[in-house]
Amino acid sequence: MTDNHKGWHELLAYALLGYRTTARTSTREMPYLLVYGKETVIPTEVEIPSLRIIQEAELDNAEWVRARYEQLAMIDEKRMVTVCHSHLYRQRMARAFNKRVKTRLFQIGQLVLKRIFPHQDEYKGKFSPNWQGPYVIHKVLSE
Incomplete structure (x- = not known):
């Protein structure tokens, strides 16, 4: 880690990866998952394969395409659940704010x-x- 702010551009990719792979409170989902329909593979999992990576590597092309198609078919459902949850979250935040408002x-x-x-x-x-x-x-x- 650098002490000065001159090397911030070197750490930007890691910060963005962390931001995109962290579940948001308002949606309960990761932005990467909502965009691509698949969980992220972090660089560490490429070097030291996890069980998920090993299972995906052993699939032949037809099985991988079928599994990916099922993931993409479920993405609309996940997005709808996320929209509903963010609407409820917005209502909770508005209710908490309106408690302090004096008309x-x-x-x-x-x-x-x-x-x-x-x-x-x-x-x-x-x-x-x-x-x-x-x-x-x-x-x-x-x-």
Whole structure:
């Protein structure tokens, strides 16, 4: 491992391999598996073959093609399960976030602070303030 940051490009391939072969919390699956329909073979397994690699190496071409076709047929099912799980995960995260949100009701004539975001027309240059003091509510927008 290098102490300085000059050799980061040498370790990038290992970092990407680790990222792509680690199961995500939101999907319960590895990104590599969802894309290719097959678990990854890490470089160590090439040098020191695991049982999975040995069994796959002993298959003849017709059996390997059949096994691969079955894996690819199951990939759509895995993707659908992943979509369902990520939807449930998103709902759980939203529920946890919404527990801390305090709803506020504003009445007509009440003073509030108005923020100006960069994508609005009222933005005037790089150093302009992001608020212009109190703003009186003239009309309540329906939800």
